[in-house]
Amino acid sequence: MLPIYYCPICFPIPHYNGLRIVDTVQDYCMSISPNRQFPEVDTTLFEQSAKSMQVLMKEASLVLNKLAQSKDFASKVMYAAQQSNMNEVNKLIKSTGIKSKVKTSFNPDGIHLNLSSSIGGAECCQLTISLRWL
Structure with missing residues (x-):
């Protein structure tokens, strides 16, 4: 068979x-x-992407620390999301001190934050944070 x-x-x-x-x-x-020949590698963009990701990770830590350490802040974020107030959620997230571009989305189960960075006008890296609240 x-x-x-x-x-x-x-x-x-x-x-x-x-x-x-x-x-x-x-x-x-x-x-x-x-005998396939490969071109020389150029790690410039790769290294810059890694450095940009380090910045994103530090900024992600700012948001996570604020959410973990401030019950009042976490409540405000959840309440604004519950009311589908995207502007308020974004304002609260930005108030943590992050400078990177952030796309926020939420649903009844939790919140998703996508931090991204660009090098020379081209997006080089993204960091997505997904947190559950239900």
Whole structure:
């Protein structure tokens, strides 16, 4: 009986690539371009993204500390969300001192904060915080 699906790793089929018969997918793939050249890596944007993410994480800590340490602040955020007052929720979140771009959404179960940063006009990183309140 044949399997319902075909997995080339589990059930390799011999292929003829013009030079020799290869009996695994990996051998076949390697025989197509064994000397593939890769460009030099440039870590500039990667490093800048990591640094921007560090800033986002510090700002996320500001919001989380305020929510965890101030019952009054947490109540205000939940109440504004319950009233679907997006402007007030955003104002409260920004009042924690964060400078990054924040997209806020909420539902009956909790709140979602998406902090993002840009480098040279292009978005480089995002940090999403999801907290439950119900």
